[in-house]
């Protein structure tokens with residue numbers, strides 16, 4: 001029996017490998033489903049993934065996002081309960097944080113509070129981790145607030161690094177952790193509701 005399924009919106013700016021994992025995970029869950037994919041990039045791979053899974057998409061422009069609250073009515077229309085930021089590179093505006101308190105989750109490809117903040121995304125993060133000679137990296141899943149990478153942490157896990165690691169191999173290790181854990185952590189949040 002389908003009971004009280006929660007509707008998830010994924011916001012993503014890029015290829016969407018995490019989005020794909022979350023979509024596939026929730027195709028087999030009775031707690032929630034991905035009901036909408038939002039992107040700020042018209043050629044983002046995540047839009048193709050959404051189309052392949054027959055998930056509605058919405059392309060958001062900067063002015064609409066920051067100077068209007070149009071996205072709120074779109075989220076309402078799709079009865080969205082939870083927003084998952086999976087490689088979404090724009091700062092979430094205060095009005096949206098306020099409308100979804102503790103209902104917006106972000107993933108960051110490092111161990112916050114290290115290697116976070118404005119400009120710290122994708123390869124920039126792994127290059128900084130390598131330059132610092134870090135012995136480990138990992139992932140952080142946290143609630144979003146109005147600052148980059150600063151909300152309450154929900155989950156972290158690590159991977160060991162060696163001197164041989166390059167930013168590219170670090171990226172691969174971290175992405176594998178993201179794919180393994182992100183869908184389960186989102187599911188865990190829905191279980192608590």
Ligand code: GAR
Pocket residue numbers: 012014015016017018019086087088089107108109120121122125175178
């Ligand atoms: C992920 O590694 C995610 O942690 C990162 O973007 C990547 C998106 O990959 N997010 C950030 O760096 C946010 N600061 P994907 O499009 O293949 O899921």
